[in-house]
Amino acid sequence: MQALPHMLRYDDAIVVVKYGGHAMGDEQVAREFAKDMVLLEQSGVNPVVVHGGGPQIGAMLKKLGIASHFSGGLRVTDKATVEIVEMVLCGSINKQIVGFINAEGGRAIGLCGKDGNMVTATKLERHTEGHTASDEPEVDLGFVGEPSKVDVTVLDQVLGRELIPVLAPVAQGSDGETYNVNADTFAGAIAGALGAKRLLFLTDVPGVLDKQKNLIKELRVDDIRGLIADGTITGGMIPKVETCIYALEQGVEGVVILDGKLPHAVLVELLTDHGAGTLITR
Numbered sequence: 001m002q003a004l005p006h007m008l009r010y011d012d013a014i015v016v017v018k019y020g021g022h023a024m025g026d027e028q029v030a031r032e033f034a035k036d037m038v039l040l041e042q043s044g045v046n047p048v049v050v051h052g053g054g055p056q057i058g059a060m061l062k063k064l065g066i067a068s069h070f071s072g073g074l075r076v077t078d079k080a081t082v083e084i085v086e087m088v089l090c091g092s093i094n095k096q097i098v099g100f101i102n103a104e105g106g107r108a109i110g111l112c113g114k115d116g117n118m119v120t121a122t123k124l125e126r127h128t129e130g131h132t133a134s135d136e137p138e139v140d141l142g143f144v145g146e147p148s149k150v151d152v153t154v155l156d157q158v159l160g161r162e163l164i165p166v167l168a169p170v171a172q173g174s175d176g177e178t179y180n181v182n183a184d185t186f187a188g189a190i191a192g193a194l195g196a197k198r199l200l201f202l203t204d205v206p207g208v209l210d211k212q213k214n215l216i217k218e219l220r221v222d223d224i225r226g227l228i229a230d231g232t233i234t235g236g237m238i239p240k241v242e243t244c245i246y247a248l249e250q251g252v253e254g255v256v257i258l259d260g261k262l263p264h265a266v267l268v269e270l271l272t273d274h275g276a277g278t279l280i281t282r
């Protein structure tokens with residue numbers, strides 16, 4: 001009964017769930033995640049899954065003897081690397097998640113940004129090794145893109161028809177090239193374009209932590225800027241909270257960062273009174 005008011009609140013709402021590569025490491029957890037997506041869909045919510053796969057791309061590149069490194073949290077992506085990124089994200093990972101959802105009785109449809117011109121990317125033209133040091137050498141990230149246009153026509157066709165879209169963060173550039181897009185950024189662009197009620201980031205920490213490593217349950221956009229400035233938020237959490245700010249500015253009502261390894265994290269967050277992670281609002 002505790003879930004009922006929450007189910008009413010999310011009835012027919014779009015919830016974008018970004019499922020990070022670290023969170024999906026354990027098969028049992030991935031199957032539980034798939035079950036949660038089916039339950040949400042059956043409860044009248046419209047879940048849209050955007051998955052990552054950084055560690056899995058890394059493992060495949062290693063197997064093939066292709067060296068890989070990151071700059072400012074993004075993978076430097078040459079021609080050979082982008083082929084593997086597309087193979088791993090749009091191929092094995094996307095189809096594995098689709099399969100897990102289908103195995104739980106759902107009907108998933110696996111797509112990437114290229115399908116129906118959903119996400120068009122432009123080459124990300126930045127940047128220096130660090131986030132702030134201007135004297136550091138410029139790094140060419142190669143085929144790393146940022147979404148420049150989102151066309152939700154395909155998703156509009158899919159949502160509300162008992163289908164669960166599962167999206168891989170690969171996009172086509174207006175130059176015809178294939179681009180590797182950070183999955184957080186991709187999820188933020190999709191959530192913004194769909195006017196999602198919630199954007200959930202499933203990661204490997206309980207949420208945004210303070211300096212004493214305690215969970216911060218609620219944050220406003222202005223608090224985030226302070227936490228970055230004073231060094232509380234660092235590393236991979238920076239692009240994540242920057243995406244939160246972008247999505248909120250695009251009209252998403254609330255963004256939650258939570259631990260994807262927690263059993264049924266999404267259900268606890270959406271359908272219980274206490275929630276599961278850090279809720280970020282405007």
Ligand SMILES: Nc1ncnc2c1ncn2[C@@H]1O[C@H](COP(=O)(O)OP(=O)(O)O)[C@@H](O)[C@H]1O
Nearest residue numbers: 020203204205207208209232233234235236237
């Ligand atoms: N204040 C903070 N609270 C929580 N995590 C933080 C914080 N600052 C930095 N981090 C780091 O951010 C990481 C999450 O980002 P990332 O590794 O990119 O996740 P994902 O692979 O799920 O996208 C955490 O594992 C943690 O090491």
Ligand SMILES: CC(=O)N[C@@H](CCC(=O)OP(=O)(O)O)C(=O)O
Nearest residue numbers: 020021052053054074075182183
């Ligand atoms: C440009 C860039 O860095 N792309 C990421 C795409 C996958 C991703 O973002 O996966 P996680 O969410 O698991 O980190 C990469 O190549 O690893």
